[in-house]
Every structure is written in structure tokens, then in C-alpha cells.
Amino acid sequence: MKLRATHVLYAAALLGFVLLPQLITVKYYLHLSVLALVWVIAAQGQNLIQGYTGYVSIVQAGFMGIGAYSTTLMGIHFALPVWLTILLAPCVTALFALAAGYPSLRVKGHYFAIVTLAFNLVIFIVLMHATDLTQGEAGISGIPKPGREDGWFDFANRQVYYYFVLVIAVIMTGLAALIVRSRIGQTLIAIRQNETLVGAIGIAAWKYKLFAFVAAAMYAGLAGALYAHYQSFINPEIFGLAQSLDAILAVIIGGSGTILGPVIGAFVVVFLPEYLRFADSFRLILYGLLLVLATIFMPRGIVGVVGQLWARITGKAAS
């Protein structure tokens, strides 16, 4: 019964996403929806390390930057096809995450958060100052779209790109669900609950933490690559700390340690600032306030609140 309800929910959500471009009349909202889907991928990754493993990493946007710059630079310098560099971008990001994760996962809790925050700063500074490679603050423009510019797969068409990112977001969400339900996922959840016991039952916790960290980075790298080819322009500004905090908030607001949480959370962090435009220059303050209130009153995110409501409704129906 419960299983059927969630399956219907997934199907309805998927149908909603498929129909969304037809329902949106304002072009700008379609643009935001593409960005939100990119953020769904990044947030699903963040959820693996933050939501399931319980390690708050503050470098997700930095890893998106590595993905975005590596797909762009591989295209420029090696003249590789776009679809290939999009696939290679998460692999490059994984290498950086392996190097960064191996030492930083030795520390726990807040210390881990601070070490990853430092990584994001380093990535940002390198992107800013390695101007020969990255063109610094000015950024790189004219990043090509995947596919052909004629006919069916004209990725310059926003709607086409929307469906392209949607397919990838669905695949990556499905992959996250598979990971979470597997023995690996169970071990990650166990680490979140009692890391000492994980070692005592014979599991090398560090391998699993590193897996989650690298997997999260690969999600970010992929999201960053999709972002670069969508916007056709990147500069370091969009891969800073503030965006890493957005990834964290997407997980918290949507529902930490749930599969649908990052999907909802990604749309909230992309759309909410836009809806707060009426507040003009107070927009960011209001945004911050809403987020603080949400974290206090919805500790389990939107998924948690909806779950509770659903339980109350069905509970009443039963009695």
C-alpha cells in the first residue's frame, strides 16, 4: 500500500517534469528550470555525502567548477567532442576528489566541513588566478553545445536542453536510489549513525566515506559540465562558497537523506531567490531568514513535512 503510494508519487513527479516546458509560458522560467535540473544532479551528490553519510561537505560548487572548466578546456585544447568531454568531466573531478578526500576524511564533523570549505576556496582562487588557462575573472565564453545545430537535437533550443538535462537528472537520481538501497548505502547510513561501530563490525569506514565523497564530486562534476554547455559561459564567480552553501541548503530544505529531497530542494534554491525579487535589495536578507526558519521548523525538510502530513491523512482515513 505504502509502496504503491510512493510509486504513484514518483510517476506523477516524472510526468510533471515531462510536461513542465509545455506549461511554462514565461521563457525565463524555463531557463530557471534547466538550472534547477542541473542543481538536482549536484544536490543528489551532496545528499550522498551530507544526507546519507552525515559528513557536511562545503565544496560541491567547487567540484562543479572543476567539471565545468574541465569539459570546456578539454574541448578547447584537445578538440574533443562535447558529449565526450561531458562524460570525462566527472572523471576528472573524481581525481581531484580522491586527492582531496583521502586526507580530509581523517577528520570528523566540523573539522571535515572546514577542510572542504578550504578546498572550495583553493579551487576558486586557482580558477581566478590561473589566467593562462581559465582567463580568470573574465571567464570563458562561446562554450559549444552538444549535438548538431540543425534538426532534432538542436541543443541551443532551451526546451531540447531541458529534456536533455531531465533525462540525465532522472538517471542520476535513479543511480542515487540504487546506491542508497545497496550494501554501500546501508554502510553510509550506518556511518552517519555510529561510525565507531562500523569499524568494530569489520568495515573499513574510510573506504565508504571516500566512495561517498568521490561519488558526490562526480555528480557535481557532471552538473558543472552540463551547466557550462548550457550557459556557454563560465567564470569562477558561480563556483564559489555561496553556491556550495546552496547545495547544502538544497539538501536540508528538500529533505536530508531522502531521494526526493534534493529534487525539491534544488528547485527551491533556484526559484526562491527569484520570487523574492519584490523585496528588492532586502531580497538576500529575506532569503536567508526564510532558510533559517525552514531549518529550524522543518528539520527533516519538505519531504519530512509532507511525509508527516501524509501519515496524518492516511491515519485519519484508517480510523
Place this chain on the structure above:
Amino acid sequence: MTDRVLEVNDLCKSFGGVQAIRDLSFGVAPGEVMGLIGPNGSGKSTTVNALAGVFPATSGQIMLGGAPVQDMSEHARVAMGLARTFQTASNFAEFTVREQVMLGGAVTLKAHPLASVFGLGHHAREEDALRARVQDILDLTGLAPVAEQTVGTISSAQQRFLMIATALAAAPKILLLDEPAAGLVSHERKMLADTIKAIRDLGTAVLVIEHHMALIMEVCDRIVVLNFGSKIAEGTPSEIRNDRAVIDAYLGEAV
């Protein structure tokens, strides 16, 4: 001597200037229940933690099934056949009882963890076998009725049995029980004694650290007595009960 599952030779552990264990040697045979007793501060917990690899021993040798493990990490020793429980209940509060015991058995699975992501055949068969073994363990430890309950909702006595069940799932050659009777009332202690005997009957050696003398005397084949980090006696329960040094240091006259 090599037929012993656990062999400890001249084990020493110092914390700064304090020598918590000095030159401790003993062995445990397969299917044997060994007791480790002594007054507070005599080094029992330090011994358990050094054996389990929570911290490295200062010197000495620890052999599991004939292989030296003193330089191995805690989790590697579990794979070598040593599983343990903790003095205070340590579980995965959000899992169901069955989920936790299943994870306790993960160390016995040979398929790569990544195979479980895509539900590949080999892994699925292995996991089915583990599932059957976990059911047996739940029956043995009396946890079958609460198998689907969340760990955080079961009683504290059940939490203690759950630690034993989780350790057993690792299919250990030797099981270290660190004060398993702490907080148990008399009928639960009886259940614990029966469980320890049942584990022994399956051929698993057990090392029990315990203050509850009646339990120790009932279940142990042999007992090692520690005082100030040194072994002051070793023998059968009746030998220990009548040992002058043990009576002076720990048991007292009335026992």
C-alpha cells in the same frame, strides 16, 4: 599451541607512564569459554581494546587462528575472526534489528560492494545465504520477535543481545563480550548464560569480561584473573574460587 583461536603472548600496554597491562599471556581454544576477571582498573577493558585493535599494543603478540594480528587495524581483525561487543550499548539506532545484524554479516560477503548496487547475481545469492544465517542468529539471541522493530525502540536488555547478534553475524572464531551482563536483571542474565553456552556449542570461542561472578562461574571453562595489569591466576572456576591470591585481590572470603 597453534590449535588455539586466540593466543596472547607478553602483551603490554602503557598510557604515558601508566602500565595498564604487563606481560599478559593466555590462549583460548575453539569452543572454549574463557573468563577475564579482576577488580576495577585491573586492565580488563584495556585488554579487550588492545585485542580488538581499538589502540595498538605497546608490545607483545596477538595471534588469531595462528596469524599475528597485533599490527592490523580494528576492522581487519574482524575479518580475521575476532568480533566484539561493548560495555555500554552501541548500536545503529535508526536501523531495524534485522538490518543491523545483516550489516554485521557484511564482512563475510565476498562479492564486491559495488555488485550490490546493481543487484548482480553472485551478490544476491550470497546475501540470501546471509539472510538465512541472520534469521538463525536472531532466533538464538531471542531477537526474532523484534526483528522488524527500529533499534531505538527495543529494550536496553534487547540492545545488549543485539550487540551479541551483530558480532555473531561476522561469523567470528572468537567473540569478545565486554561486560555483557551490565544492566541485566536475573532472568535476562539466565538468558545470557544460555546464549553464551549456545554460542560455545556452535564451536565459537568466547572471551567474557564480567563482574557478575555467578555468571562467570556458570559459563566459563577457564578463567584468567588480572590485578594491576598482570595475570595473577588462571584455571578452572573451582581452582580460581579457591586461589589464595584471587581471594585476597578480588573475590573476598565469602565467595
